[in-house]
Structures are given as C-alpha cells and as structure tokens.
Amino acid sequence: MKRTFRAIAIALAVFVHCVAVQADESTGQLIRREAPKGITAAFFACIDKASSDRIAIAACHSDEQAKQDARLNKTYKALLARLGAREKESLVGAQRTWLELQTRSSVFEEALYGDEPISGMQVKLNGIFRLCERANVLEKYLSIAKDQ
Structure with a gap:
C-alpha cells in the first residue's frame, strides 16, 4: 500500500x-521541440504572435507549407539535374510514392483526429513536418550526388 x-x-x-x-x-517553443530540422524560425515566431487566433495560425501554417514545398521542389529539381537516366527514373518513382503516402497519411489523420478545428491544425502541422522531412532527405541525396 x-x-x-x-x-x-x-x-x-x-x-x-x-x-x-x-x-x-x-x-512556438512546444512545436519547436517536435519539429524536424528545417522548419523556419519565422514559423515559430508567427505561431507565438498568432496566440490562439485560429485564422492567424492557419496563415502561419500556409506560409510555412509554401516555404517547405518550395524548398522541396527546388532540391528535387537540383537533384534531378545531377542524376543519370536510370537514377532519375528511380527518383521520380520514389517521389510519386512519397506523394501518395503524404496524401494517404493526411486522409488517415483527418479520420483519426476528427472534425475539431484544433485537430485540423494538427493534421496541417503534421503535413508541414512531412514536407520538411522529405526536403531534408532530398538535400542529403543532393549532397551525395554532388560528391560523385
């Protein structure tokens, strides 16, 4: 006892x-602890400034998603330019598979988290983190391709 x-x-x-x-x-500090490397400092500052304003938070999410998407696309194009035909085909296939996984993960999370606004924000944040993580992976591949 x-x-x-x-x-x-x-x-x-x-x-x-x-x-x-x-x-x-x-x-912002709480999110930073869970965030992958590559999420911008501006995002965390935006979240802190938004406080509990859902519209402002949504704007922060949209801005960061656009930045991460642009980063991913820029890296993807640079990587494609460095690869031979066989490697390009493999990368394109891998990227298509990743995009499908991204879509399916979002659909699953929407069902899992439910319809509450805070749940939608979490699903959006998870998607941003996945974009960032994929950009990180592609940047790693690009650094390897540059060394060859």
Whole structure:
C-alpha cells in the first residue's frame, strides 16, 4: 500500500512539474521541440504572435507549407539535374510514392483526429513536418550526388 501511494505521489509530482514547465513555454517553443530540422524560425515566431487566433495560425501554417514545398521542389529539381537516366527514373518513382503516402497519411489523420478545428491544425502541422522531412532527405541525396 505504501509503495502504491508513493508511486502515485511521485507520478503526480512529475506531472505537476511537466505542466508547470510547459506553462512557461510558448506554443512556438512546444512545436519547436517536435519539429524536424528545417522548419523556419519565422514559423515559430508567427505561431507565438498568432496566440490562439485560429485564422492567424492557419496563415502561419500556409506560409510555412509554401516555404517547405518550395524548398522541396527546388532540391528535387537540383537533384534531378545531377542524376543519370536510370537514377532519375528511380527518383521520380520514389517521389510519386512519397506523394501518395503524404496524401494517404493526411486522409488517415483527418479520420483519426476528427472534425475539431484544433485537430485540423494538427493534421496541417503534421503535413508541414512531412514536407520538411522529405526536403531534408532530398538535400542529403543532393549532397551525395554532388560528391560523385
């Protein structure tokens, strides 16, 4: 009984500490902890400025999505220019598969998260993170292709 009470007390103390730490962090800082390398600092600043204004948050998401999409497309084109015919064909196929996965992941997340506005924002953020992660991968491939 004493062990159970002690475990509950420790768990409660850890929970209260985590809530207190998160209360000191801005939304941008919380998102930054989960974000892949490559998400712009302007995005985090925009999210903090938007506070709880859903329209402003949606604008932040749209701006960052456009930046990540442009980054991905620029890198993709640069990589294609460095590859031979066989590698180009393979990359195009991989990119088409990735696009299909992106679409299917979004559809699944929309069903999983539901119809609440906050859920839609999470689905959008997940999509932005996937764009960024794919751009990161393509940049890595480009650096390898440049070394050859």
